[in-house]
Amino acid sequence: MNGFISVLRKEFMHLRRDRTTLVIALLVPLIQMVLFGYAINFDVRHIQAVAVDQDNSRESRDYLQKLQASQYIDFIASVRTPDRAADMLRTGGARVAVTIPAGFARTMESGGNPQVGVMIDGSDAQVSLRARFAFVSPPSQPAPGVPQARINVLFNPDSKTVNFMIPGLLVVILQVVTVALTAFSVVREKEQGTLEQLMVTPVGRLALMLGKLVPYAALAMGEFVVVLFVGDIVFGVQPHGSLITLTLLSIPFIVASLALGLLISTVAQTQGQALQFTQLTLMPAILLSGYVSPRETMPGWLYIISTVMPATHFMQATRGVIVRGAGFFDLLPQFLTLCFIATVLIALSTARFRKSVE
Amino acid sequence: MAVGNAIESNGLTKRFGDFTAVDGLDLSVPKGSIFGLLGPNGSGKSTFIRMLCGVLRPTEGQATVNGFDVAGKPEDVKRSIGYMSQSFSLYRDLSAVENLQFFGGIYGLKGKELKERMDSVVELVGLQNYLVQPSGTLSGGWKQRLALAAALIHEPPLVFLDEPTAGIDPVARRLLWDLLFELAGKGKTLFVTTHYMDEAERCSEVGYIYLSKLMVKGTPNELKTLPEISPEGTRRLAISTEHPPQALQALKGRPYVRDATLVESDVHLLVDETTTDDEIRRDVEKADLKVTGMRVAEPSLEDVFVTLTRRLAKG
Numbered sequence: 001m002n003g004f005i006s007v008l009r010k011e012f013m014h015l016r017r018d019r020t021t022l023v024i025a026l027l028v029p030l031i032q033m034v035l036f037g038y039a040i041n042f043d044v045r046h047i048q049a050v051a052v053d054q055d056n057s058r059e060s061r062d063y064l065q066k067l068q069a070s071q072y073i074d075f076i077a078s079v080r081t082p083d084r085a086a087d088m089l090r091t092g093g094a095r096v097a098v099t100i101p102a103g104f105a106r107t108m109e110s111g112g113n114p115q116v117g118v119m120i121d122g123s124d125a126q127v128s129l130r131a132r133f134a135f136v137s138p139p140s141q142p143a144p145g146v147p148q149a150r151i152n153v154l155f156n157p158d159s160k161t162v163n164f165m166i167p168g169l170l171v172v173i174l175q176v177v178t179v180a181l182t183a184f185s186v187v188r189e190k191e192q193g194t195l196e197q198l199m200v201t202p203v204g205r206l207a208l209m210l211g212k213l214v215p216y217a218a219l220a221m222g223e224f225v226v227v228l229f230v231g232d233i234v235f236g237v238q239p240h241g242s243l244i245t246l247t248l249l250s251i252p253f254i255v256a257s258l259a260l261g262l263l264i265s266t267v268a269q270t271q272g273q274a275l276q277f278t279q280l281t282l283m284p285a286i287l288l289s290g291y292v293s294p295r296e297t298m299p300g301w302l303y304i305i306s307t308v309m310p311a312t313h314f315m316q317a318t319r320g321v322i323v324r325g326a327g328f329f330d331l332l333p334q335f336l337t338l339c340f341i342a343t344v345l346i347a348l349s350t351a352r353f354r355k356s357v358e
Numbered sequence: 359m360a361v362g363n364a365i366e367s368n369g370l371t372k373r374f375g376d377f378t379a380v381d382g383l384d385l386s387v388p389k390g391s392i393f394g395l396l397g398p399n400g401s402g403k404s405t406f407i408r409m410l411c412g413v414l415r416p417t418e419g420q421a422t423v424n425g426f427d428v429a430g431k432p433e434d435v436k437r438s439i440g441y442m443s444q445s446f447s448l449y450r451d452l453s454a455v456e457n458l459q460f461f462g463g464i465y466g467l468k469g470k471e472l473k474e475r476m477d478s479v480v481e482l483v484g485l486q487n488y489l490v491q492p493s494g495t496l497s498g499g500w501k502q503r504l505a506l507a508a509a510l511i512h513e514p515p516l517v518f519l520d521e522p523t524a525g526i527d528p529v530a531r532r533l534l535w536d537l538l539f540e541l542a543g544k545g546k547t548l549f550v551t552t553h554y555m556d557e558a559e560r561c562s563e564v565g566y567i568y569l570s571k572l573m574v575k576g577t578p579n580e581l582k583t584l585p586e587i588s589p590e591g592t593r594r595l596a597i598s599t600e601h602p603p604q605a606l607q608a609l610k611g612r613p614y615v616r617d618a619t620l621v622e623s624d625v626h627l628l629v630d631e632t633t634t635d636d637e638i639r640r641d642v643e644k645a646d647l648k649v650t651g652m653r654v655a656e657p658s659l660e661d662v663f664v665t666l667t668r669r670l671a672k673g
Contacts, residue, residue, distance in 0.1 A: 192447065192449075192450060193443065193445050193446075193447035194447050194448065194449055196443060196447055197441065197443065197447040197448065198464075199413050200411045200412075200413055200436060200439070200441040200518075201436060201441075201461065201464045201465065202433050202436040202437045202464070202465065203464045
């Protein structure tokens with residue numbers, strides 16, 4: 001035990017001097033607790049639903065009210081035809097569609113069991129499972145006058161977990177690769193002093209930044225192809241929508257992730273710190289984006305945080321295209337949101353980057 | 359020899375908040391000379407160089423480098439200078455050739471021209487046998503020669519060398535200086551910072567920067583004969599004795615001794631002129647040491663800077 005106390009004391013001094021590491025080490029568990037505690041909740045309620053009331057009677061309205069009272073689903077819209085409702089499911093506007101056919105009240109009065117059409121978006125297995133709870137499973141011989149729900153799971157009808165995990169994984173992998181590599185590539189130049197050497201050359205700031213980012217963007221696109229390929233070959237997950245749509249949607253996400261990496265590189269002084277910051281961005285991307293647990297269960301403030309994260313919107317986009325076969329225009333809101341977030345991040349990171357290389 | 363000045367600085371000043379890093383610096387460096395900038399760490403050397411390289415904008419004052427204004431035309435300044443820093447700052451995972459290609463490309467060299475320039479700098483620094491291995495695996499001396507080659511790839515008329523020999527062995531140091539002389543002989547202007555006095559002696563002119571100000575400037579000989587260095591009423595002498603460190607201790611506290619240090623194996627003293635050799639000899643012998651010789655000594659450059667720094671530190 002020669003020198004134990006000296007080594008111990010020295011180690012504490014290192015910890016005290018490296019504020020960034022200390023703060024991250026203390027902060028990360030707290031953030032993790034909050035995220036795991038609040039974000040992971042499989043007891044989904046208030047699932048967004050759309051109603052198609054073709055009977056428009058007191059009885060049909062009563063029936064919808066009763067469904068709403070179950071708290072499992074929330075009616076957020078009402079449309080005229082089941083086709084329109086199915087469209088909303090595909091675009092991700094709603095997860096459940098309830099169609100009450102004309103003659104609903106009449107059948108009820110005559111003592112029959114009126115049929116109610118229910119469509120459920122099966123792309124998130126947790127959500128679709130809970131949504132079914134709203135519709136009391138009918139006994140084999142329902143009592144006279146009780147409506148009978150015919151449930152139809154539209155996408156991922158077998159509720160296979162891989163079908164919605166692989167598209168989510170695509171998002172997480174793309175983000176990690178892009179953010180980490182970009183941050184490292186800049187911080188490495190800082191650490192080794194090559195950035196200082198570059199600053200005395202006439203290299204343009206924009207040329208330097210783009211020159212550094214483009215290879216990692218290309219690498220991210222390669223990764224994107226690999227994940228899709230392995231998802232298909234190994235897990236049998238095939239995109240229902242077009243690959244072009246998926247690629248188009250991935251561009252603003254990759255750009256946003258590159259900007260995030262650049263932003264980290266302006267804060268981190270060492271590669272170790274860059275790694276810590278990268279992990280700090282990874283956790284919310286996994287826990288808040290809806291990858292593990294549905295966003296519907298999150299408390300309001302957490303929901304807001306998840307809304308400003310690019311991963312959330314790209315997650316909706318990948319599941320939309322791969323699981324539900326959504327087209328580009330169905331996902332236009334996600335595309336525009338991603339473009340907006342990317343623009344803000346680029347403005348922020350380039351401004352900081354310019355300052356840091358001066 | 360080329361005429362005119364490679365660097366002209368007038369009242370160049372840089373402030374960071376309340377702190378003045380460089381304070382009203384006037385300096386002109388003639389073309390084709392080797393200018394040595396000395397000064398303790400944190401005295402403002404690096405800030406001054408960074409302004410001259412067009413990396414930092416001066417707060418006040420004005421400077422031209424190769425005829426370009428550092429504030430107005432920093433890009434032209436950068437194109438016309440080479441820069442080599444104290445720590446090896448090329449890409450360690452790239453080979454010498456790849457590093458040279460990269461930096462050549464940054465300066466807009468390509469094709470046959472780039473090839474010719476690369477061959478020329480490789481030959482100049484003698485890097486022929488170290489072209490393909492990752493540059494991080496080169497020894498310190500070779501790393502610095504590669505860095506010099508990269509700084510010369512675009513044929514700049516002026517090269518800044520920020521402590522180029524820090525941490526390399528004496529032989530490599532000598533070889534690097536031989537290279538610098540060769541470059542100066544070809545008409546290039548070299549602006550070198552160093553902490554080594556023997557390197558300062560090799561410069562055609564030396565400037566001394568302390569507490570953000572340029573204190574003196576001149577040839578090494580001019581500096582040694584500055585009146586402040588050997589003030590009126592003092593004289594310098596060298597004493598040979600047995601066991602010089604003990605003799606130094608014996609003399610250091612004497613009232614007539616203004617400064618005392620060891621050089622080679624002699625005690626060098628700056629003493630009041632009125633002090634006689636006998637008095638000094640007696641003091642040494644009191645410590646049971648024999649004096650074997652006494653002679654008049656010239657101030658060294660080290661004496662110059664130590665004396666100047668002490669005078670200024672006292673206010």
